Amino acid sequence: MKVALFGRNGQLGSSLLAILGDSMEVRAYGRNEVDLADGTRLRETLLRQEPRIIINAAAYTAVDRAESDADTARRVNGEAPAVMARVAGEIGALLIHYSTDYVFDGTAHEPYTEDSPTAPLGVYGKTKLAGEEAIRAAAGAYLIVRTCWLYSNHGRNFLKTMLRLADERDELRVVNDQIGSPTYARLVAEASVQMLSAMSDGQGFRTERSGVYHMACQGSVSWHGFAQRIIDLSGRAARVRVTPISTAQYPTPARRPAYSVLSCDKLERGFGIRLPEWGAALRQCLADDHGLA
């Protein structure tokens, strides 16, 4: 089965490549091979390869930088998925695309479902939502997987930042009024591969299963609580203090949702998949790798 994978160097893309590389004929693209801001080149690449499955794990994920670079964010997060969806329709491929909890405004008090109204607060969320809408409009076989607070042993993420800072400082000041579900990227990659197999009916794809699905680790916590658990589990608690602060004390260019917990019931009903509780997943991540390079 030919697969085109975008985002090969990212947290999720590299996990997907590690899993799929053995069993499928994967052509993996990083920014150097195909810049997703260039829709023409993206289209040509896909038409030349004619994959059966297109996986888009690439995105403009720099949430704060997007506020001052909206045009690039729009092209990468909004227009590139539209190109992928159109080509997927033309060649009969399945598109799996990733989106974010940041499509919500964070004013809810219970987990967001796939049908909850979207209202992104910043450029990143708005452009990711535009990507989702373009895929839905293209009417091919697709899966849009919205995930949340991704981390892994690879790439740039909160887990690695906390571990690095903990080696440099004796106090970490972390916001305690944004609540979400930290999610280990490797688990999302594994579950995505399960979804891909379940989408195939031997000949084609089960288009009736196309749709948006929420996929995150169970449970929820603040960034402060997540940081504290990282420090505890990594054996640094005796040396490093984790101090709660408010979002107002840590101003950033982009506003972030105060609450962005995702209900993952639809994923469980449709595909029988449920990710573990976030603390268990964090333990697994810390145990998984041979170091945190």
Ligand SMILES: NC(=O)c1ccc[n+]([C@@H]2O[C@H](COP(=O)([O-])OP(=O)(O)OC[C@H]3O[C@@H](n4cnc5c(N)ncnc54)[C@H](OP(=O)(O)O)[C@@H]3O)[C@@H](O)[C@H]2O)c1
């Ligand atoms: N990270 C999170 O907390 C989070 C939360 C919710 C949803 N998501 C979604 O989950 C998906 C995967 O996120 P992730 O954390 O794995 O992202 P990531 O580690 O930041 O990786 C994103 C990848 O996209 C590539 N990319 C960026 N601009 C590009 C361009 N113009 N052309 C080609 N490639 C480009 C980057 O390439 P370079 O390596 O060259 O920069 C990078 O490898 C994304 O759709 C993201 O929106 C992420």
